[in-house]
Amino acid sequence: MAFTDDLLEASEIIRSADSVTIISHIDADGIASEAILKEAVGRGKIPSESVFLRQLEPLMMKWVPKDDSLKIFVDLGAGQQNLIEEHGLLYEEVIILDHHIGQPSKTEYRQVNCLPYGVTKLSAAGIAYLVAREMDSSNRDLAKLAVVGNVGDMMAREGCGLVGPAREIALDGVKAGNVRAISHDLNCYGLSTRPIHICLSYSDDPVIPGISNNPNGAQLFLERLGIQLRDSEGQWRVWEDLGSEERRIIASALVEQLVAHGESVDRLFGESYIFPDEAPRSPLRNASEYATLLNACGRWTRPAIGSEVCRGDRGLIYQQAEEMLRHHRSVIRELFQYIIRTGVARTENFQWIHTQDQFPDTIVGIGAGMALSKLDRRLPIMVFCTLPDDPEVVKVSMRTVDRVVRSGIDLQAALCEASALVGGAGGGHAIAAGAYIPAGTEETFVRRIDEILARQSAQGTKDC
Structure with missing residues (x-):
C-alpha cells in the first residue's frame, strides 16, 4: 500500500465510527493533532472524547477507556502497541496516527505512519491533517494547526523551513487564507512578539558574533544601521513591523557580520509561517510562538486549554493560556540559569x-x-x-x-x-x-x- 492509501483507509475508518476517543501527547504537536481530529470528527457529527497523556506507559494506560468508541492514538502508540494490546484493546477498536518508530506486537493494529514511506520531516499533526482532509476537503483550513504541529516538533529546523508533505500542507493553508509562508525570512525565534534587538540576541542558529546572547550589542548594531527601534507611540518594534527596505538593510549587515568572523550564513535565513487571521504581536501570530504557547499548556498539565485555543477560543480560555505561557517562560529561564550557574x-x-x-x-x-x-x-x-x-x-x-x-x-x-x-x-x-x-x-x-x-x-x- 502507498501512504495515500493508508490515509484514505484511516479516514474511512474514522468516518464510519459511532464515537471516538482521541488519545494524544501533551506537547505542541500532540495538542495540535488532537485539535485537528477533534474539529474534523465534530464537523462530521461524530461524538468524541479526548485523553491527553505525557507518556504512553503502563501506569498511564488506566486513562484509556475500555468502551465501544474507536480509539485514535495520535503522536504516540506506534512504539507502544504491546501496551495497547496488554490493555485489552482489539484490532478493530484502534487506529494509530504517528510519526515515531514503531515496535511490533502480536496484534498488528491499523496505522498511518510516514516513516515506512521514507518521510521523516512530517509530524503527527501533519498526519492528522492529511487524514482530516481525506475525511472532507473542507477541512483544509485545519492546515494552519498542522503547520503549528510541524514547526513545534522541529520539522522545519534542519532545512530552515518545512519540506516535502509538510510544506505542501503549509501551502494548503496559504490557499485557505490563514497561512502566509514567507520565504527568505530571518531564521530567528520571536519575529512577531519580541523587540527586534531582543529577537536578534536570541539567535543561536547561527550564532552571530557580538549579537547572539548580547541584547545591548544587538541594540547598538541596529542603531548604527539607523533602524528605528520604537514606533511613534514609543512601543518597541518587532521584526514583523519592519518594511522590506529595513529588513534588507539588517539582513545585509548580518551577512557581513557573519562573513567578517568566518561564520557560515547558510542558516541565517529560512521560511517563516505567519497567520494573518491572528492579532499582530500575539503569541498566535507566528507558528513557532503558537507552538510555544501550546507547549506551555501541555507542560503545565492543561493541554485541553491549548486544544480550545486551537479550535478558536480567544476569550477566557485564551487568557489562561497566555498566563501559562508567561509562567512557562519564567520557569524555563530559571532552569536555563540554573544549568549555566551549576x-x-x-x-x-x-x-x-x-x-x-x-x-x-x-x-x-x-x-x-x-x-x-x-x-x-x-x-x-x-x-x-x-x-x-x-x-x-x-x-x-x-x-x-x-x-x-x-x-x-x-x-x-x-x-x-x-x-x-x-x-x-x-x-x-x-x-x-x-x-x-x-x-x-x-x-x-x-x-x-x-x-x-x-x-x-x-x-x-x-x-x-
Whole structure:
C-alpha cells in the first residue's frame, strides 16, 4: 500500500465510527493533532472524547477507556502497541496516527505512519491533517494547526523551513487564507512578539558574533544601521513591523557580520509561517510562538486549554493560556540559569546535569535545548530529573543540534538502547529524545550513553 492509501483507509475508518476517543501527547504537536481530529470528527457529527497523556506507559494506560468508541492514538502508540494490546484493546477498536518508530506486537493494529514511506520531516499533526482532509476537503483550513504541529516538533529546523508533505500542507493553508509562508525570512525565534534587538540576541542558529546572547550589542548594531527601534507611540518594534527596505538593510549587515568572523550564513535565513487571521504581536501570530504557547499548556498539565485555543477560543480560555505561557517562560529561564550557574559534567561524547527535583520534569528538555546556546554545541546535552509522583523513576531528556545529527548522532536510538539496558524505555527523534529509567541507574546510564555515542560518531565518520 502507498501512504495515500493508508490515509484514505484511516479516514474511512474514522468516518464510519459511532464515537471516538482521541488519545494524544501533551506537547505542541500532540495538542495540535488532537485539535485537528477533534474539529474534523465534530464537523462530521461524530461524538468524541479526548485523553491527553505525557507518556504512553503502563501506569498511564488506566486513562484509556475500555468502551465501544474507536480509539485514535495520535503522536504516540506506534512504539507502544504491546501496551495497547496488554490493555485489552482489539484490532478493530484502534487506529494509530504517528510519526515515531514503531515496535511490533502480536496484534498488528491499523496505522498511518510516514516513516515506512521514507518521510521523516512530517509530524503527527501533519498526519492528522492529511487524514482530516481525506475525511472532507473542507477541512483544509485545519492546515494552519498542522503547520503549528510541524514547526513545534522541529520539522522545519534542519532545512530552515518545512519540506516535502509538510510544506505542501503549509501551502494548503496559504490557499485557505490563514497561512502566509514567507520565504527568505530571518531564521530567528520571536519575529512577531519580541523587540527586534531582543529577537536578534536570541539567535543561536547561527550564532552571530557580538549579537547572539548580547541584547545591548544587538541594540547598538541596529542603531548604527539607523533602524528605528520604537514606533511613534514609543512601543518597541518587532521584526514583523519592519518594511522590506529595513529588513534588507539588517539582513545585509548580518551577512557581513557573519562573513567578517568566518561564520557560515547558510542558516541565517529560512521560511517563516505567519497567520494573518491572528492579532499582530500575539503569541498566535507566528507558528513557532503558537507552538510555544501550546507547549506551555501541555507542560503545565492543561493541554485541553491549548486544544480550545486551537479550535478558536480567544476569550477566557485564551487568557489562561497566555498566563501559562508567561509562567512557562519564567520557569524555563530559571532552569536555563540554573544549568549555566551549576555547570555540567562532561564525558568524551556528551555533557550532562542532574537537576534532582528542582524543576518540573515537563520542561527539562526545553531547558536543555536552551542551555546548549551557552555550552559546547559540539556535544549533546543530557538532563536528569526526578519525578515528584514516582521517586523510583528518573526522567532523561537529551538535545543536540543539526550539525551533530548530520555527523551521525541519533539521540533516539541512543536513549532507546541505553534505557533498555538499565530496565527503562526511551523514544523521540535524532535531535531530541527522552527516556524513563529506574532511579539509581544514572551512573551506569551515563556510561552506556557515552559508549553508544562514541560508536555512532565513529560510524558517522566512517560513512563520511
